[in-house]
Amino acid sequence: MANGNGQAAQDLALKVFIPLAVLGVIVAAWWAVVKLTGTPPYILPDPGAVAAALIKDWPILWPAFVVTTKITFMALGLALVGGTVLAILLVQSRWFELAFYPIAVILQVTPIVAIAPLILIYTPTTQMALLICAFLVAFFPILSNMVQGLKSVDHNHLNLFELYGASWMQTLWHLKIPAAQPYFMTGLKIGGGLSLIAAVVAEFAAGSAGAGSGLAFRLMESQFRLNIPRLFAALLMLSALGVAIFALTSFVAWLVLHRWHESSIEREN
C-alpha cells in the first residue's frame, strides 16, 4: 500500500516535473538565442523583457484580459445552453431536425471572419458582436456532439424504459441526457477552446478600439506601435487563459464522468 502511494507520488512528480523542465529549457533557449544573436527587442524580445512588459503594462492588459475572458465564458455558456436545447429539440422531432439542422450547418461552415463585419453593423456594441461571433463558433461542436450523444442511446435501455412505461420526459431526463454526457463533455472541451479562438479572431475582424477592448485589440495595437514585449505579454495571457479553460473543462468532464465512464477510468492491468 505504502509502496503504491509512493509510486503514485512519484508519478505525479514526474507529470509535473517533466513539462516544467521542458518549458524551462525552451525559455532558456529563447533567452540564449536572443542574447547570442543580439536580436533587437522590437523583433524578438528576451523572456526578461516580456516579464517586465507584463508587470509594467498590467494596468492596460488586465482590463483587456477581463473583457476577453468575459466574452469567452459568456459565449461558451450561451453555446452550452443553446446547443443542448437545440440538440434535444432536433432529436425529439424529425420535423424540427429537417427544418433547422441545415441552418445550423450553414452558420457553422461560413467562416466567422467573413460574417463578423456584418454582425458589427447590426449590433449596438462591439462587445455584443464579439459575443455573437464567439457563440456561433462554439455552438456547433456542442450541438453536433449532443445530437450524436442523444441518438447513441443503447436500444436495450430504450426497450427497458418503454417496458416500464416511461414518459418521453422521463426517458429524456433519466436516460438520454445522462447517456449523452460523455459526448456533451467532448463538445464542452472543443467549444471551450473554440470560443476563445473566436473571441480573439472576431475582435481582429471587428477592430474594436479604446475602452472595453479585449486582448486581441491590445495585440494588434502593440504590433502597430512596435511594442513587441507587450505583444508577447498579451500573447502569454491569452495562452494562460486557453490553458485555464482547457483545465477547467477537463476537470468538469472528469468530475461528471469519473465514477462511471471508461474515458475517465484508469485501466487496471
Next chain:
Amino acid sequence: MNTAVDTHIQPTRPLLAMRSVSKLFSNGTQALTDVSLTVRPGEFVSLLGPSGCGKSTALRIIAGLGGASSGSIDWPSTRINPNGKPESDISFVFQEPTLLPWRNVFDNVYLPLQLKGQSRTSASRLVEDALKTVGLTEFRKAFPRELSGGMKMRVSIARAMVTRPKLLLMDEPFAALDEITRQKLNDDVLTLWAETGVSVVFVTHSVFESAYLSTRIVVMKARPGRIHEDFEVNQGAVRDEEFRTSESYRMTCERVSHSLSQAMYGEGGH
C-alpha cells in the same frame, strides 16, 4: 438449496393467453406463425429452440415491445392500462444486464419505481428488499463497472423483482455467463420463484437449463417460428443438487433433447 416448488400452482384463470399470434418483420421474415400459449399463475415455462425459432420475439411480444402482426394476447387476471398493457405486472430481464452505468446498484434497482413516480425514500424499503433477495445489500453503492458479470445479472434480476411482478420474462439471461455462475443464478431464480409465486417465462437454448428450471417446456422450431411441442415436466419436484443428478432430471433432459432434435431435423416429427 431447498426449493419447495409447485405448491403455489392453483387451477385459476390463466395469467396470460396468446392466441394464434403471428409476427411478420418489415423485411419479410415470418418470425412467428400461429403461436398459442397460456401461462398460469406460478408456472415456470421455458421457451426452448434453435436460433431463429422466434422465442425471443415471442417474449418481446408478451412484454409489449413491438406488437404482433395478427392474433391476440389476453391478460385474464390482471388490470389493463389505457395503453393496452397489463399494469405493473410484468418485468423483463434482458440477455445483457442493461444497467445504467451512471447509476449505482441502489439507483439501478430503484429505476422502475422512480419511473412510476415513487420517491427515493418511500421506495428504499422495496429496493433494499430486492437487493437482499439477490444478496447484494453490501454493494448498493457500487457502480456496475465494479461488478462481475454474475453480479450485474443479479442487479438486473433485483430491478425486475422490485416492482413485485406477477410475470417475469427472461430472455436468455445467463447465456453469457460461465457454467458455475449460471448454476448459482439458476438456483437463485428458483428461490425467488418459490418465495414470491411469480410466473416465469424463460427463453433459453440450453436443454439442461430448461430441464432443471421448468415446470413446463415449450419447444419451438424455426422457419417460420412456431411451437413444436408443449409439455409439463417434473411437477412438484424439488430442484437442488440432488435433483441435478437424479433419474427424473436425466429423463427430462432426454425427453427435451429428443423433442428439440425433432424440432430441428424433423425425424419422425409431426
